[in-house]
Amino acid sequence: MGRAVPSSRVLRPASALAGGLALVLAGCGPSSYQYNWNILVDSVIRPDGQILSGIWLTLSISIVSQIIGIVLGVFGALGKMSRIAPIRWIANVYIWFFRGTPLLVQITFIFFGLGVTRIYQWPPINLLGVSIPGSIQAGIFALGLNEGAYMSEIVRAGILSIDPGQLEAAKSLGMTYGKAMRRIILPQAARVIVPPLGNEFNNMLKTTSLLVIISVPELYVTFSRKNASGPTVFHPFELFLAAAVWYLVLTTIWGVIQAYIERRLAKGVAGTPATGGVSLRERLFGGRRPEGAPQGSGGR
Amino acid sequence: MVKVGDDLLAAIGGLPAATSPLVVEAEGIHKWFGRQHALKGVSLTVRRQEVVVVIGPSGSGKTTFIRCVNHLEKIEEGRIKVNGHLIGYQEVDGRLKEDREKNIALQRREIGMVFQRFNLFPHKTALENVTEAPIQVRGIREDEAKALGMAILARVGLAHRADAYPVQLSGGQQQRVAIARALAMKPALMLFDEPTSALDPEMIGEVLEVMKELAREGMTMIVVSHEMGFAREVADRMVMMDDGRILEEGTPEHFFENPQQERTQAFLSKIL
Ligand SMILES: Nc1ncnc2c1ncn2[C@@H]1O[C@H](COP(=O)(O)OP(=O)(O)OP(=O)(O)O)[C@@H](O)[C@H]1O
Ligand SMILES: [Mg+2]
Numbered sequence: 001m002g003r004a005v006p007s008s009r010v011l012r013p014a015s016a017l018a019g020g021l022a023l024v025l026a027g028c029g030p031s032s033y034q035y036n037w038n039i040l041v042d043s044v045i046r047p048d049g050q051i052l053s054g055i056w057l058t059l060s061i062s063i064v065s066q067i068i069g070i071v072l073g074v075f076g077a078l079g080k081m082s083r084i085a086p087i088r089w090i091a092n093v094y095i096w097f098f099r100g101t102p103l104l105v106q107i108t109f110i111f112f113g114l115g116v117t118r119i120y121q122w123p124p125i126n127l128l129g130v131s132i133p134g135s136i137q138a139g140i141f142a143l144g145l146n147e148g149a150y151m152s153e154i155v156r157a158g159i160l161s162i163d164p165g166q167l168e169a170a171k172s173l174g175m176t177y178g179k180a181m182r183r184i185i186l187p188q189a190a191r192v193i194v195p196p197l198g199n200e201f202n203n204m205l206k207t208t209s210l211l212v213i214i215s216v217p218e219l220y221v222t223f224s225r226k227n228a229s230g231p232t233v234f235h236p237f238e239l240f241l242a243a244a245v246w247y248l249v250l251t252t253i254w255g256v257i258q259a260y261i262e263r264r265l266a267k268g269v270a271g272t273p274a275t276g277g278v279s280l281r282e283r284l285f286g287g288r289r290p291e292g293a294p295q296g297s298g299g300r
Numbered sequence: 301m302v303k304v305g306d307d308l309l310a311a312i313g314g315l316p317a318a319t320s321p322l323v324v325e326a327e328g329i330h331k332w333f334g335r336q337h338a339l340k341g342v343s344l345t346v347r348r349q350e351v352v353v354v355i356g357p358s359g360s361g362k363t364t365f366i367r368c369v370n371h372l373e374k375i376e377e378g379r380i381k382v383n384g385h386l387i388g389y390q391e392v393d394g395r396l397k398e399d400r401e402k403n404i405a406l407q408r409r410e411i412g413m414v415f416q417r418f419n420l421f422p423h424k425t426a427l428e429n430v431t432e433a434p435i436q437v438r439g440i441r442e443d444e445a446k447a448l449g450m451a452i453l454a455r456v457g458l459a460h461r462a463d464a465y466p467v468q469l470s471g472g473q474q475q476r477v478a479i480a481r482a483l484a485m486k487p488a489l490m491l492f493d494e495p496t497s498a499l500d501p502e503m504i505g506e507v508l509e510v511m512k513e514l515a516r517e518g519m520t521m522i523v524v525s526h527e528m529g530f531a532r533e534v535a536d537r538m539v540m541m542d543d544g545r546i547l548e549e550g551t552p553e554h555f556f557e558n559p560q561q562e563r564t565q566a567f568l569s570k571i572l
Contacts, residue, residue, distance in 0.1 A: 168372055169419035169478075173433035173485060174409035176401055183436055187423050 073151025
């Protein structure tokens with residue numbers, strides 16, 4: 001009798017867990033869901049035009065947004081370090097706002113918020129004969145602005161990692177601040193900026209899926225539409241697995257490119273055999289974070 | 301192709317035309333770092349082709365002073381003229397107002413500076429370090445700048461290392477490239493801040509040799525250095541700084557034979 005109490009205390013939660021698990025398994029068991037593996041295989045091996053255009057859109061939106069983010073990041077970083085107080089304030093408010101609010105809110109605010117108030121209604125734009133719908137423009141705008149705030153911090157850290165003696169040497173040769181930045185500081189800071197920049201782009205490729213909220217037909221939306229109607233309707237298991245595969249393809253290819261760029265940069269800048277940079281294995285599967293690049297030229 | 305001259309100044313095209321016999325006129329310079337009063341009324345005049353060696357204990361303001369001469373530091377009081385031009389400031393109704401960045405950059409073209417820790421551009425080769433400013437600042441054509449750069453590198457004995465990156469050079473070689481880089485702007489004045497104090501002893505000589513040659517050829521120089529052999533050989537005048545002031549000024553003979561101030565004597569006895 002005395003013994004039964006502790007055993008039932010252990011058994012009761014355990015049996016509850018087992019029962020719950022059985023219920024879940026029953027719920028998604030083969031009896032209620034018909035797998036159609038062809039959907040997965042076709043989506044990956046023989047992607048149709050819809051999927052291809054989704055991939056293309058995800059990729060192009062990512063690239064353009066990232067470029068905007070880099071440009072804004074350089075200005076944000078320089079603004080944050082400016083000697084002129086109002087410029088510092090503007091940069092700080094920008095970074096504070098876009099890092100302090102959810103991207104989803106930013107996207108919907110920029111597209112719906114600006115649109116409905118007629119501040120900007122996002123009319124389609126014709127670029128080289130291609131009409132770009134407003135939702136894509138708004139999406140790129142929101143992603144770029146958001147990314148710029150994060151890139152500002154990354155670029156700033158990169159600039160701060162460079163020995164101040166470099167700026168002084170450039171100035172002593174008669175360079176203006178702008179020229180010294182462009183020719184001397186930023187090229188060196190690039191070495192420090194590239195690894196985190198690569199991670200940002202990896203994130204960007206996946207974050208574009210948030211544009212579902214304004215119906216941009218990128219990769220995720222493509223699969224979610226296939227799940228909602230048409231011949232593959234309600235096959236979320238196969239469809240979203242296929243979407244995951246495509247995202248993996250994109251991020252993996254980028255990982256390879258990134259590892260290559262980092263090796264090149266470590267070599268070119270130092271003028272010595274590659275010692276810095278991150279191996280492809282580390283790039284893809286994580287591991288040690290690259291340390292800041294060696295500084296300045298003083299000493300040996 | 302630019303003909304390689306027989307000497308350093310020929311390599312950069314000779315001395316700039318004299319516009320005034322006085323190259324540096326510093327008058328009553330005061331400098332504060334917050335509450336720290338680093339320069340307490342420093343006045344110094346340097347004539348064309350003169351070599352002035354500045355000595356003094358650590359923290360006496362030597363570095364701060366020569367950084368003021370090319371306006372890497374602002375000053376709170378006094379004025380500095382180089383070649384007759386007020387450096388870093390404009391006089392408006394008798395008061396000094398900091399000049400526009402562009403004008404300051406223009407003035408710095410005429411003033412070469414060599415740093416204790418070289419500060420070479422690590423992402424550029426030796427030759428690119430030397431040609432960067434002539435191309436980017438003076439707007440010289442690239443091939444001309446390269447010829448000029450090779451000529452100057454040859455004069456500091458490093459033509460064979462033109463394509464090396466700074467990390468591939470020894471400390472002495474890096475400092476010689478840094479001197480070449482400053483010379484490539486054909487400055488009227490060269491400032492040296494302890495150019496050999498970060499070097500291993502066996503490399504000091506090669507850098508001092510280059511500086512001596514430059515001095516003999518008539519470059520106007522202010523050199524912060526405790527290399528007394530160098531001072532004895534090429535200094536026209538020596539300046540002893542202490543606690544933000546110039547304590548004593550005179551010829552090397554004066555300094556080495558009968559320095560007047562007790563502190564100068566004590567300091568010299570420590571470094572000689
Ligand atoms: N950026 C700075 N901020 C605050 N104080 C400074 C700064 N630079 C120099 N100082 C102070 O100003 C004084 C003069 O320094 P300075 O570097 O000119 O001396 P120095 O004669 O060159 O010394 P050393 O022989 O050690 O190079 C020192 O007390 C130093 O602490
Ligand atoms: Mg010093």
